[in-house]
Amino acid sequence: MIVVTFGLALTQFISDYRSVTSEGEDRARAYALSMATDVRWYLDVARQVLKRVERQSSELQAAGNTGVVLGDVIDDLPDGVAIVLYDASGVSQQFLAVDADVVDISDRSYFQELKGGADWVVSHLIADRVTGQMTFAVGQALRRGDQFVGAAVAYAPMQVFNKTWLSVGGKDSNAYLVHEDGWLSARLPEVPTAVYDTPLPEDFVAIYFSAETGAYSAGKSPIDGVQRAIGFARVDGAPLVAAIGISTDDMLNSYWAKVLFTLAVLLPISGLLGYAALRNSRLIRRHEQVSADLATSLQRNEILFLEIHHRVKNNLQSVLSLVRLHAKSADPVAEIQPRIQGMVAVHEHIYRTDSYVDVSAPDYINSIAQQIVDASSENVTLQTNIAAVTIPNRSVMPLGQLITEAVINALKYGFPDGRPGAITILLTLDDDRNALLVIHDNGNPLPPTPGTGMGSRLMKAFAAQLNGTVDMVSSDDGVTVEVRFPLPEE
Missing domain, CATH: 3.30.565.10 (Histidine kinase-like ATPase, C-terminal domain)
Known part of the structure; x- marks a missing residue:
């Protein structure tokens, strides 16, 4: 009975583990869809702001008071996002929502894409030269007719999204954006910069662009050693995939608590059942021994009963023989x-x-x-x-x-x-x-x-x-x- 009880409990534990894992993957997928929507919203807002900047750039240059003219435009973006206007050579001309020295981004790949004909781009995760923080940039080309005259770039530091992206996954969760060219465009929490200096493995990137959305249980992360359930979703209209990882330990906390509680209940009960089974076994063996002893005793008594009759007969015969032998004495x-x-x-x-x-x-x-x-x-x-x-x-x-x-x-x-x-x-x-x-x-x-x-x-x-x-x-x-x-x- 104890074996059956623990067998049923083990079966239930396995079923619950699979259920919790599946639910964790579903949660991660749902969070990734929410994150993808959030990123899509940010990209749309950033592009709208940048297009407005593009239309007003000549007026701003003429007015010489960018802060007053563009104040309502900056308010549409999350706090902490900075906008910089660059000329056709990649040198900064104006800074919005940030004070900085002149910077040159002519060597940045995202600027070269804009200069090469792209209407708008999303950069890899970079340490931007304006704020010095890890950001991903959304750039909009500035053109007069067919002539490239510069770029308007919105820089979003990772802290801008920290609360939104990491609040849903719990402790040890992470969130990141994977660019279709194999590089990270965002990653929270932040990690040493060396992680961003090389593209991601091709097979890793292929997982994220194999479907519109999905989820899987990953092994330990090579970055922080945490095992997670990963959910991912394509960002509509952008070369990005949003991914959120939920720590397997956090995900299984309630499961392990249930297992410990179940074992805490089962072990004493199993001990009592074991004691009862052992006691019953001893009682059964004792009963069998008593039954065997009674059977032996009954057989012995039957033999003794016959023996008594036999002895009585022999004694009477002996007495009779003695009487006959001594009759003439x-x-x-x-x-x-x-x-x-x-x-x-x-x-x-x-x-x-x-x-x-x-x-x-x-x-x-x-x-x-x-x-x-x-x-x-x-x-x-x-x-x-x-x-x-x-x-x-x-x-x-x-x-x-x-x-x-x-x-x-x-x-x-x-x-x-x-x-x-x-x-x-x-x-x-x-x-x-x-x-x-x-x-x-x-x-x-x-x-x-x-x-x-x-x-x-x-x-x-x-x-x-x-x-x-x-x-x-x-x-x-x-x-x-x-x-x-x-x-x-x-």
């Missing part, structure tokens, strides 16, 4: 009672330790042996050294009954009439997992024919259930029972 109850008590001890240990499958050998053997000794004699001590192994389920009952029978025999024959003594039980395990169980008592030896009594026969039967063997050795030191049987992996 002098005191059958006395013979049967300790053996049944041993079976009880086995079951008591199992349910007290909650070990219904596998049991710990040290706890199990110590428990059942100690219960039998405690119930039969107060003078016999029990010593054990049992390896820390686990007895598998199928071996628990026969092993317990075998130990019960061996301990009962030791108490019955080795320590009659409450004689004191000790019973030692050892259990070891070799590398092949073969177990050796040793039960030794230091009491009386067995009767002359060991191995033929009821206890011996029962121990052999229990050893067989363990897939093992049992040996009994009787001597003056007591009786030793050794049981060898395999003990599978836990």
Whole structure:
């Protein structure tokens, strides 16, 4: 879900970026059209003023008071524009709206064009010799009949247009006029003069004269290093194209603010969603684990239920067998009672330790042996050294009954009439997992024919259930029972 959310957000960011870029280009195009209209208006006004100057030039020369005669003419032009009248050789004759020394523009290309037959011209961007500022000049030829008698030139410093052209684009915007011959005619904000000393690249100029109007996203400017969206428009009736550039950074400010706001909202939400997803994942895994444990427990309980029935059946059969074996004994109850008590001890240990499958050998053997000794004699001590192994389920009952029978025999024959003594039980395990169980008592030896009594026969039967063997050795030191049987992996 988090990936989908961020994927949708990224898609929206890309769409918004393209939209903002497109809108910025549209804005730049609209501003360029407005600038082209503004330039066209200025050119029209400048030419009208210059034509009026042309008509009045002879009268002005005769009157000798240019300021009074032409005051209303100068007022039609923006503040800061200066007009200079030149004779046919390019030397200044009169200055309007500016005080300056005599200047010579005979070497200027725009004057040479006028002298060469052009009716009017727009110059490249120049540092004019009248004001010393960067300006572009609009020149009007002065003729008497077919004879060229001079020129009237209006000089517009860049500051004149600064407020108008740069106010629309915002911070780091720029505005410029491209002349059809490949030179800049105006450029704001102003830059070092070296930029104006060479023509623009042909492919750059071709973009601006390829259509009446257009817009594109430009790379970083080689002049000031600012990346902009450029809009351009042809100036109607003039060899110029007006262009305005809007800084990409300014254009994308609102976009980046929106991106940051969106991320500021999404990141905490995504963090919460991630935490919720992680928590849900853990809950699901925990639920799956609980379900698996319950299934395992159910299966185990079913097996234990069957095992209980199986043990009950086996125990009843064992009891029945004991009754039959001791039916002819002098005191059958006395013979049967300790053996049944041993079976009880086995079951008591199992349910007290909650070990219904596998049991710990040290706890199990110590428990059942100690219960039998405690119930039969107060003078016999029990010593054990049992390896820390686990007895598998199928071996628990026969092993317990075998130990019960061996301990009962030791108490019955080795320590009659409450004689004191000790019973030692050892259990070891070799590398092949073969177990050796040793039960030794230091009491009386067995009767002359060991191995033929009821206890011996029962121990052999229990050893067989363990897939093992049992040996009994009787001597003056007591009786030793050794049981060898395999003990599978836990």
